[in-house]
Amino acid sequence: LSSRTSAAEKEMGGAEKREKQYRAHQGFGDQHSGVTSAHTYFYADEAKCDQHMETFLRCIDASSGSSEDGFSAIKLTALARPQFLVRFSEVLVKWQRLFYQMAAEQGQAGQAVLDTQLEVEKLQEALANLGIASKAESQQWFTGGTVDLLDWNSLFDSRTKLSRPLLVPNSMTGQLEPLLSRFSEEEELQMKRVLQRVDVLAKRAMKKGVRLMVDAEQSYFQPAISRLTVEMQRRFNRSQPVIYNTYQCYLKEAYNNVTGDMELSRREGWHFGTKLVRGAYMEQERARAAQMGYEDPINPTYEKTNEMYHRCLDYVLEEITRSRKASVMVASHNEDTVKFTLRRMMELGIHPSDKKVCFGQLLGMCDQITFPLGQAGFPVYKYVPYGPVKEVLPYLSRRAQENRGFMQRANRERDLLWKEVKRRLLTGNLFS
Known part of the structure; x- marks a missing residue:
């Protein structure tokens, strides 16, 4: 995860600091x-x-x-x-940040938002390696050959049960942690x-x-x-x-x-x-x-x-x-x-x-x-x-x-x- 973290940090300008905003x-x-x-x-x-x-x-x-x-x-x-809006904002921002971390891993750091396209096969592999979702699970999420930020955001809508445990990597330590504490x-x-x-x-x-x-x-x-x-x-x-x-x-x-x-x-x-x-x-x-x-x-x-x-x-x-x-x-x-x-x-x-x-x-x-x-x-x-x-x-x-x-x-x-x-x-x- 070290290469992903360093690339993502370059792209995000210090994700740890930005999380403080929320x-x-x-x-x-x-x-x-x-x-x-x-x-x-x-x-x-x-x-x-x-x-x-x-x-x-x-x-x-x-x-x-x-x-x-x-x-x-x-x-x-x-x-x-x-207080609820702050916490919900934190969830959404962390979810987007994970997208940009994987974009950096695929060599797309710094591109315009709508020009950033993740290759599905590499994305599925990354999600499996991170323990977020198995390939079988992620195959149900994505059908096309690439995934952009809008596709990625569509996985997380307001009707989703927010207390569902979802683990994402901490951008500084690489350790998996809950996207948000249980609601x-x-x-x-x-x-x-x-x-x-x-x-x-x-x-x-x-x-x-x-x-x-x-x-x-x-x-x-x-x-x-x-x-x-x-x-x-x-x-x-x-x-x-x-x-x-x-x-x-x-x-x-x-x-x-x-x-x-x-x-x-x-x-x-x-x-x-x-x-x-x-x-x-x-x-x-x-x-x-x-x-x-x-x-x-x-x-x-x-x-x-x-x-x-x-x-x-x-x-x-x-x-x-x-x-x-x-x-x-x-x-x-x-x-x-x-x-x-x-x-x-x-x-x-x-x-x-x-x-x-x-x-x-x-x-x-x-x-x-x-x-x-x-x-x-x-x-x-x-x-x-x-x-x-x-x-x-x-x-x-x-x-x-x-x-x-x-x-x-x-x-x-x-x-x-x-x-x-x-x-x-x-x-x-x-x-x-």
Whole structure:
């Protein structure tokens, strides 16, 4: 196993350190320490999660009543205990890491995600040598000559009984160890409950003609959140995009995540709905990575994040042109990003009336972007926090923190407001 371990370590940049990312950290409480919170919920009971589901249902109803094709956003940390999401994320990441270890063994370290193809015979041999599965067992798993990451991930779905003992090699020691400590009956019940809650919300959204956006959260929750969202998309996005996944483009893995999920939607024939954001947890993510000793998951500069955003967006826009089975919300306050989107839509022949591309900004921000887009016929939405004031004020504060770079350039918006006030004074239409 030594050759595999050394190659994998080169590929993964220190798997031992990365595993620390998916461990609960009491110092942060994994409750947004160092961040103005939108409330990550660590509840001792499930009753609070059910209450949040009821709030989301009311939000869906409110969105339906105010718009023919509205959106409603949900947070999975309000529907499942985040400790469970951290543990589930750890399982998924370890499972993917094993794939990359075997890819390194086959000389494919460093390749693009969808270009990494394991030869089935070598894979079956490796699994047998590691004691994970006999050749007879693995022959039932794979039918083709090669296996990519999507094939590999399909072996581990949310309906699998998670307490099934599965041994994988520790990337540092080479010793076989459980993929995850055995789940208790209560933890397995938590999985069933969160699936039931999102099912209730998705059905209500479909009935009301509302599209449901699943918010992205911290990176140590995100593998579980994305996996559960994809499960919803598989079920509800067959004829139209009802469920939208959110991708944070400040993450180094954003493009791999977008392209992987897009390819899965192609293979399985469902509509790919996505919201692209830059991201809201940068300071906390970096502080947590430094304190716990794993690689910073955030792009090193704002410019790199912009490049990642435009790269992901361009990939989705090209898919819209090819298949018409993709839709995207460009959730951005960045004028350059909006201009980039409009230019690429024109070049690719995507018309506003196609309603495949929409824009979103926070209520009260960037009206100089929102209103011209709406007047030009583009679908554009204002993101409105819904709930008790004490709950939504922290959210608004975090949005301001996220956009503080934009706020530093607020002189332009202030000048536009003064010009409009002067125009109305001169024309006698101050209150029109």
